[in-house]
Amino acid sequence: MVQGPMFIRFCVPFFFNVSFFLAALSAKAQLDSTNEQEIPDVDMEIADLIKGMTLEQKVGQLFLVGFQGREITEGAQTMIREVKPGGIILFGRNIKTARQTARLINQSQITATELYHIPLLVAVDQEGGVVSRVKLNPPFPSALSIGNAENEEITQRMGYYNSVLLKSLGFNMNLAPVVDIISDKKPTFIGNRAFGVSVNQAVEMSRAFALGQKLGGIMPTLKHFPGHGSGFVDSHVALPTRNDTLEDMLKADLLPYTNLNQDVSPEAVMVAHIAFPKIDPSGLPAAFSKVFLQDILRKKLNFDGIVVTDDIEMAGASVTTSLGDRAVKSLLAGADMIMVAWNRVAQKSSVNKVIEAIKNGKLPEARINESLERILIAKRSLGILYQATPPNLRSFRSLALSNSISDLSEKLIETATQKSMQTMPQRDPKERVGIMSVVSTRKNFHSHFKKTYNSTTLHFGTPALRSGELVSKLKKSSNSLALVHITSRQVAQLLEYIPKNLKKRVILVNGDSPGIIPSPESYRHIFNIYTSDPRSGGFLGLALRNYFRPSSTPPQPFDLRTPAGN
Known part of the structure; x- marks a missing residue:
């Protein structure tokens, strides 16, 4: 069933952007100062939290799940109670109006904190362009139309405004930006969801967008590691295979994932279901590959944030018929959070399979604790370790009634037109x-x-x-x-x-x-x-x-x- 979009008209002048953006830059300065301080190897606050959690609570935190409906139904409450997820993801099926979305997220957070005392990561795909779960009018521009202007200030502001909208509704995690590097010579699966056709443009513009999101209080998620590139195969329906070597990837597709800890920490990386047989001869999709998740992402690229999988229900993830086995394989490979976005039965069975694997020694509990620590540290950085940040519809209306996004969108169109006229x-x-x-x-x-x-x-x-x-x-x-x-x-x-x-x-x-x-x-x-x-x-x-x-x-x-x- 096609759901009605949420249209917001940008028409009333409002001096929203300057004060909020300057406040965000001040917050960034404080963040940079904090990051320079020495951080102990053992985080006692997080360690104590982990010690006090049951095995079921630990495993639940490793799952990012979805559900049907625009309100917390009895079925959704049962899912949260049984799975005890670390996060939820909302799609168009869950979103109609600003007030309804804020209420849905708030009720979800209340349910989770009452049951197991740790708030949820609340994620959404708000990339801009065709992948925008929260619909705006005029529409939020595509990533490529933003990146095509090659203006870091505009790109960062777009990321910031995007995050302010999301945070005001109660979201704290955006599954964006898309950092895939596409071709300008042939059609690609990613299309205008990417920020550029050149390596430099894709790296610089996607990083500026991610920083803007961070300044607005949203955790960015760079995707789709290691990179769909110029491929046309959609991993929702089949497993894409690329014949690139690691040397090839380090010169292009992997560049957006370098120095992330210094630039936009905390952050997450979404790993895709793509196979690279010349890099990992096993032929496993990257989401199940120790070569990609441990040897390359963790060790070579020094990434220490959250690694979340793309939905393991996708056809590209069919390394085994059992979704529970897929979850175990991905965690063993080095993933931190497993996305199971659609099937409630699969969500519960996947959690049970992971618990079983830990109890029988197939999946070390120490491996689970590593991921759990990263997730809890990220929640603390977002200010939601003990209490969720409530939605703020006043901020939503302030930005929605301003011309901030609309004016920047016009600037992007004007720049692209002038660029083509040359x-x-x-x-x-x-x-x-x-x-x-x-x-x-x-x-x-x-x-x-x-x-x-x-x-x-x-x-x-x-x-x-x-x-x-x-x-x-x-x-x-x-x-x-x-x-x-x-x-x-x-x-x-x-x-x-x-x-x-x-x-x-x-x-x-x-x-x-x-x-x-x-x-x-x-x-x-x-x-x-x-x-x-x-x-x-x-x-x-x-x-x-x-x-x-x-x-x-x-x-x-x-x-x-x-x-x-x-």
């Missing part, structure tokens, strides 16, 4: 452009474009590509052009219906991800903006008006604060 072919001064046909699934994209382009335009939906309606329009007038708004791979595939001899009269707006447009050199130009935000139409209209008619009458005033809509 590679636009020089215009023939004799060229006279007729009607511009705009193809987009979003009517507001055309509305924004028409307002600034200030000339005759026609709007078509994407079916016009398949039906030949757009082609007919181009054939009728030799000086007409088309602007096609690519919002998905499915739309990109429809470009095959445009004859080769007409493609030089077509300008594309890539609002999705790199590598999805076949034969990109065939088209007059491609604007790579990597966001489907319809307000991009306004910036593109202005840029193309200045390009085709540099001396024309200025357009009517351009107000991007009109509703983004669809």
Whole structure:
């Protein structure tokens, strides 16, 4: 069942960003000072807590679980009582409104602390773009549209605002940023969820975003270790295999995971279900590989934060049919938290299997205590070791009613448009452009474009590509052009219906991800903006008006604060 999104309109000016951001920077200075102090090898507070826990409580802390519904039902309470999880993860199925989400999280924390006295890590996938469980209007930009600006200050602010929104609802952990390094030459599974197609851009921008989240009080989780890279196989449905060597990985995919302890501690790393047979000849997915989790991540990269698995229910994790055995294998390999996000029966059976493995000596309790210590230290750093931080809807409304995110989103679109214009072919001064046909699934994209382009335009939906309606329009007038708004791979595939001899009269707006447009050199130009935000139409209209008619009458005033809509 498709759940209704939570839409928040950014429309009222509010001086939220400066005071909160400066306060966060002050907190960072204090944090840096604390990190410089000598930390004892034995943390007595954490050690005493662990000594007082039962085996069932210890094992439960190693699980990150999900549940159905938008409120704490009797079934959810039973799950928390039986599993005693260290954390929960919410998806779109759990989120409808701000108030409902805050109430759900608060009730979950109350249930957990009453039962076993340790608050929960409350996680969510709030990457931006298509993977945003908390929906905003205008939408939170994709990671690639943020990274494409190559501006660390903007990226850090985006991470900070993202975390303020989440923390105000009661979340304390975000399963982001995505630090995979993708190709700009072919489609990838990750798409615009990554921060860059170059190593430097991906490393610098994802790290800035993670630091922003940390400043806002949310624990960032870098993923998907060791890296999906340019692969197209989705580990939800199959096991991806990469033939890279360790030397290859250290030059690219593993760079985002270096020096994490100094930069954004505390933090977590999510390990993916990907096999690298040239690095670990066993062929095991990384989430079950001692080579990756112990030899590479812990020893070579010196990471001492939390290692959480991607969901072990995924097809890529099928090292054995038993989910309980998968949990044991992953913990033996070096994981700290096991995600079982969907199946309540599997959650309970996995916990029982781990307890059984400890009792029969297959899984040393000392190994469990290592992970438990990392989890409890992270909770203490977040201020939730003994008492959960309650939601603060006032902070949520303050940011939601400000233009902080909206203004930065516009800046990103403007920067991407200007960046693409730099590679636009020089215009023939004799060229006279007729009607511009705009193809987009979003009517507001055309509305924004028409307002600034200030000339005759026609709007078509994407079916016009398949039906030949757009082609007919181009054939009728030799000086007409088309602007096609690519919002998905499915739309990109429809470009095959445009004859080769007409493609030089077509300008594309890539609002999705790199590598999805076949034969990109065939088209007059491609604007790579990597966001489907319809307000991009306004910036593109202005840029193309200045390009085709540099001396024309200025357009009517351009107000991007009109509703983004669809």
